[in-house]
Amino acid sequence: MVAREQFAWVWLLTLVATYAVYFTAVVLTGETTFWTQIIMFAATAIVQVVIIAVASAMIALRRRNELSGDERDLAIEQRATAVAYNILVTGIVLVGCVLPFTQSGWKLFNAAVFAIALAEIVRHGLIIVMYRKGLKESKASRGWHG
Amino acid sequence: MGERRLTNSIRTMRFMASEMTQAELGERIGVTRQTIAAIEAGKYSPTLEAAFRIAEVFGKPLEEVFQWGYVDVA
Numbered sequence: 001m002v003a004r005e006q007f008a009w010v011w012l013l014t015l016v017a018t019y020a021v022y023f024t025a026v027v028l029t030g031e032t033t034f035w036t037q038i039i040m041f042a043a044t045a046i047v048q049v050v051i052i053a054v055a056s057a058m059i060a061l062r063r064r065n066e067l068s069g070d071e072r073d074l075a076i077e078q079r080a081t082a083v084a085y086n087i088l089v090t091g092i093v094l095v096g097c098v099l100p101f102t103q104s105g106w107k108l109f110n111a112a113v114f115a116i117a118l119a120e121i122v123r124h125g126l127i128i129v130m131y132r133k134g135l136k137e138s139k140a141s142r143g144w145h146g
Numbered sequence: 147m148g149e150r151r152l153t154n155s156i157r158t159m160r161f162m163a164s165e166m167t168q169a170e171l172g173e174r175i176g177v178t179r180q181t182i183a184a185i186e187a188g189k190y191s192p193t194l195e196a197a198f199r200i201a202e203v204f205g206k207p208l209e210e211v212f213q214w215g216y217v218d219v220a
Contacts, residue, residue, distance in 0.1 A: 002180045070177040134189025144191045
């Protein structure tokens with residue numbers, strides 16, 4: 001497994017685990033105070049930063065020569081990022097242009113966080129899939145470098 | 147008739163080049179061992195530049211190393 005796939009696993013597992021806890025807490029607590037929301041979100045963000053920083057440093061120390069990546073790493077990252085970008089834009093359009101007519105406050109904030117989390121989870125998930133399975137070539141596909 | 151795909155003879159070429167390792171080939175063209183493994187397995191299509199570099203390492207024309215043809219798919 002190349003270093004970049006290991007990074008993707010760390011990000012994916014961390015994001016899924018921490019956001020699962022965060023959004024479960026958001027749903028269970030319902031309407032909360034400003035500071036309760038801030039503390040829940042800050043705790044989630046801090047846990048993410050610590051786990052990802054420690055795990056990434058460990059991978060980087062062991063796989064120093066692979067960190068710069070090669071053309072395959074770049075192609076995989078570009079394709080995954082392109083898909084995630086579309087998810088992110090769709091989510092942000094919903095949050096910024098549609099939801100304000102029916103929702104407000106923390107619901108808007110959490111909807112935006114959900115869109116960002118979903119885009120990131122899809123991005124890292126796709127990176128892992130492409131490292132493992134390659135790219136399904138088809139007539140509709142632009143190929144690896146299209 | 148199957149699907150049109152890029153196939154290659156890199157495994158054979160490595161064998162004929164005194165069993166050159168994937169790591170050695172990768173080092174010579176500037177990619178990782180895993181990328182060479184992915185190219186050999188048909189899981190990644192290299193850039194044209196990398197393809198030419200691979201052919202150059204084996205001293206063969208590009209079309210002897212890479213082929214564009216029909217392959218049977220399950």
